[in-house]
Amino acid sequence: MTKRAIPIELYYWPGIQGRGEFVRLLLEDAGAAYVDVARERENGLLAMMHLLEGEESGALPFAPPFVKVGKTIVSQTANVLAFLAPRFGLVPDDEALRAEASQIQLTLADFVDEVHDTHHPIAGSLYYEDQKGAAKRRARDFVGERMPKYLGWLEKVLARNKRSSGQWLVGADCTYVDLSAFQIVEGLRYAFPNALARLEPQIARVVALHDRVAERPRIVAYLKSQRRQPFNQMGIFRHYPELDAPSPRVRRTRR
């Protein structure tokens, strides 16, 4: 018998996809042995809090998600992905292409931060209802300016990638960055369905990338499983109709 590898431990808040989902998608696509500690282990959430409070040695995470691989703790989503991806062939070996993957992932992370701030522009510790006015103003800018800018940039990055004829974001094959781009399209479809529907004709490559990832066998299996949690109003991508663009029907009536 071969020695069984110690599973990677993923630590993230239970009950939401959140930033943890970017790590889950990598681990699932890789077919990696992992434990979603706070969801799957008894007292897993407590174990996570202990690590956040610095009760064990090693790198101190500021916030989840983080992973434990052997004795090494790694936090910050983009850093976790860059650390894991080479172990599973989900990023090229070339230094410049790795730096490019990282620059795209960090830009996606900024995009995700801005999605979060549409419903929490003032403070993460306050309820949405207590910052609704500011949220509406911030979301108007997000839907009108920022979301088209980020998605348009992604579209350009795909168009420029000759190595994969525009099929993947970096290098010739699928990388962790493509999995994250898939999740962003999923999240925007949930949170800003009208705004995204309006933009989709201009970002055909990004939509095709999403569909390509959705067809990967392990991603298909994951999305059908109980391990994939549904989007909800506690995560980063939240559907507040008042923050989305108006529906096309409403717009037509207004003309």
Next chain:
Amino acid sequence: MTKRAIPIELYYWPGIQGRGEFVRLLLEDAGAAYVDVARERENGLLAMMHLLEGEESGALPFAPPFVKVGKTIVSQTANVLAFLAPRFGLVPDDEALRAEASQIQLTLADFVDEVHDTHHPIAGSLYYEDQKGAAKRRARDFVGERMPKYLGWLEKVLARNKRSSGQWLVGADCTYVDLSAFQIVEGLRYAFPNALARLEPQIARVVALHDRVAERPRIVAYLKSQRRQPFNQMGIFRHYPELDAPSPRVRRTRR
């Protein structure tokens, strides 16, 4: 004669320290040959805009700062630093320590984003004056909750680093992360002098780290030079007294 190395090209908005300053501090401390293109070259700003518009091949940056090293373009501050640091011995070789440096740098980047959003909670495209109410609310949360949380975490990271007896954040020696932590203390002293003065007694290690970096000979020379631009009301760290904590004198009067 030895062949002269091609200087690293740094691209960033002229007139502010901004996120470009984290890269400048690394290059300066390393004694690297570099050109601050938009400030030092004729039509440098135009060259930067061309690269942002994708008029040259290679990785497409979403925003400055980015660097060009030979033919490789690298963007996203933390990614730029992680790319440059090994070339100058400003990060350990060990994979786990590099991942730790990156997780700290990315947490500092989040901190910097939150500093920015104190004066621009609604939209980067609007004037501060047009989002002053929301800015006051966001800054109250920043000063009361977020700033102590980030700085307290940094203090803990230093206290836990036995490899340097708490002198540096990662490993035994000064790394790029320490240079960035220095800049954050500098920025907070400018933008939130009262709030930082109140916290300083609780973050003695962070303050000592700042002073240690400020004594490094190349940093001393840089800070005295014309290359170091002053803080101002266009950058990330801005001093709006109404966003800072009240001054100790005012607080005393109120008691």
